[in-house]
Ligand SMILES: NC(=O)C1=CN([C@@H]2O[C@H](COP(=O)(O)OP(=O)(O)OC[C@H]3O[C@@H](n4cnc5c(N)ncnc54)[C@H](O)[C@@H]3O)[C@@H](O)[C@H]2O)C=CC1
């Protein structure tokens with residue numbers, strides 16, 4: 001069994017989720033409230049290490065009323081254990097799981113950072129040889145009681161997750177902005193598919209305007 005996975009992000013009309021310099025404030029105020037209500041409904045929030053390094057996110061419910069218990073478990077997909085020692089996702093506001101690849105396990109366990117994180121209560125999960133195996137991670141998280149998981153980026157992890165067939169639903173905020181730039185991050189990057197025939201197919205299930213933003217919900221067809 002796997003968790004039900006909802007991919008949530010905000011993009012510009014030209015499909016960018018961050019500029020080439022890493023600037024990523026895209027959602028309007030009401031959209032951020034919507035996102036935090038969704039965080040509250042989920043058992044876990046997962047991001048890739050690229051997002052942790054770029055944004056130092058908290059990944060807690062902090063924009064709407066919430067009790068400490070409302071904070072989902074934070075999951076970071078971090079093959080080589082690059083999570084910075086002072087990353088906010090390792091604070092005591094919520095539980096944290098860092099998923100790493102097996103090849104780096106010995107090196108990781110020998111590091112000072114590992115001891116520091118352990119003292120803070122951070123848990124570790126190992127899968128895949130050089131890169132985290134996302135299917136076994138999802139299966140482990142389900143065994144740990146995670147039924148509903150919110151995937152919050154970034155571009156590389158989004159593509160790996162959709163390619164592996166692990167995303168059930170997409171909720172995207174489309175902001176009326178264009179930034180351009182071939183080095184800007186798009187909603188899905190990674191290696192991409194070669195042919196349109198290989199594209200993952202979606203069904204639009206909801207759409208509405210929230211102030212200036214457009215919110216679209218899609219079911220992923222499997
Ligand atoms: N506008 C929005 O809604 C959001 C924007 N972002 C933006 O996305 C950018 C970060 O995206 P990326 O650099 O693509 O990093 P990412 O957050 O997707 O992390 C990718 C990294 O995860 C690790 N990883 C380990 N196993 C993996 C696997 N099986 N598949 C994929 N990755 C695996 C690799 O080190 C890989 O480089 C930031 O600029 C951030 O601001 C991130 C989240 C939401």
Ligand SMILES: Nc1nc(O)c(N)c(N[C@@H]2O[C@H](COP(=O)(O)O)[C@@H](O)[C@H]2O)n1
Pocket residue numbers: 008009010024025026027032035047051052055056057058059060152153173
């Ligand atoms: N929904 C949404 N809209 C935006 O405009 C965004 N930039 C993001 N980014 C995601 O939120 C994380 C920051 O979380 P905290 O507020 O620090 O808890 C960021 O890392 C992205 O995952 N999302």
